[in-house]
Amino acid sequence: GIQVEQSPPDLILQEGANSTLRCNFSDSVNNLQWFHQNPWGQLINLFYIPSGTKQNGRLSATTVATERYSLLYISSSQTTDSGVYFCAGGNQGGKLIFGQGTELSVKP
Amino acid sequence: EPEVTQTPSHQVTQMGQEVILRCVPISNHLYFYWYRQILGQKVEFLVSFYNNEISEKSEIFDDQFSVERPDGSNFTLKIRSTKLEDSAMYFCASRISYEQYFGPGTRLTVT
Numbered sequence: 144g145i146q147v148e149q150s151p152p153d154l155i156l157q158e159g160a161n162s163t164l165r166c167n168f169s170d171s172v173n174n175l176q177w178f179h180q181n182p183w184g185q186l187i188n189l190f191y192i193p194s195g196t197k198q199n200g201r202l203s204a205t206t207v208a209t210e211r212y213s214l215l216y217i218s219s220s221q222t223t224d225s226g227v228y229f230c231a232g233g234n235q236g237g238k239l240i241f242g243q244g245t246e247l248s249v250k251p
Numbered sequence: 252e253p254e255v256t257q258t259p260s261h262q263v264t265q266m267g268q269e270v271i272l273r274c275v276p277i278s279n280h281l282y283f284y285w286y287r288q289i290l291g292q293k294v295e296f297l298v299s300f301y302n303n304e305i306s307e308k309s310e311i312f313d314d315q316f317s318v319e320r321p322d323g324s325n326f327t328l329k330i331r332s333t334k335l336e337d338s339a340m341y342f343c344a345s346r347i348s349y350e351q352y353f354g355p356g357t358r359l360t361v362t
Contacts (some may be wrong), residue, residue: 153261238296
């Protein structure tokens with residue numbers, strides 16, 4: 144079945160710092176999404192990125208499908224970036240399997 | 252921008268009661284999903300729904316759960332007789348291509 148693993152599990156940053164979150168996924172994954180879960184529990188779509196690189200403001204993501212990993216970059220972090228970041232993998236448009244998440248805390 | 256909506260945002264119910272969680276997917280989407288997240292844990296798949304029938308379900312989705320698309324806009328999850336361990340955040344999602352869009356969730360508390 145589909146497997147998704149994220150690292151690190153926790154990350155503490157000072158405001159203004161940059162960070163990289165990693166997601167490894169199994170062979171059967173051909174769809175990949177990144178989410179941010181805010182303090183109210185809402186899942187915010189960040190990227191749909193089965194391969195390649197995308198950027199949205201201070202956030203960018205790269206997926207190297209042949210090596211089965213994806214990276215989420217956060218630059219110049221702000222306190223509002225705090226929360227849990229999930230990657231989720233799926234195949235043929237079916238269910239998504241979520242990783243355990245990376246809990247990010249950005250200190251002022 | 253179109254979005255998935257869910258009601259209620261928070262529901263408290265007593266053990267053994269039936270609950271219905273409601274979702275309005277994005278209007279032109281064809282595939283619908285329910286997921287749940289127990290506090291502090293990862294998000295887990297419950298069920299997928301396409302063309303008015305269940306296309307896949309997880310082991311969690313037992314006989315106590317059912318889904319329905321009663322009209323052209325709503326998608327519901329019913330839990331027949333709630334248990335304490337059903338307390339969780341329930342997310343609805345929909346898609347037309349491969350990207351899934353999630354609603355804001357319903358926090359279910361079973362006392």
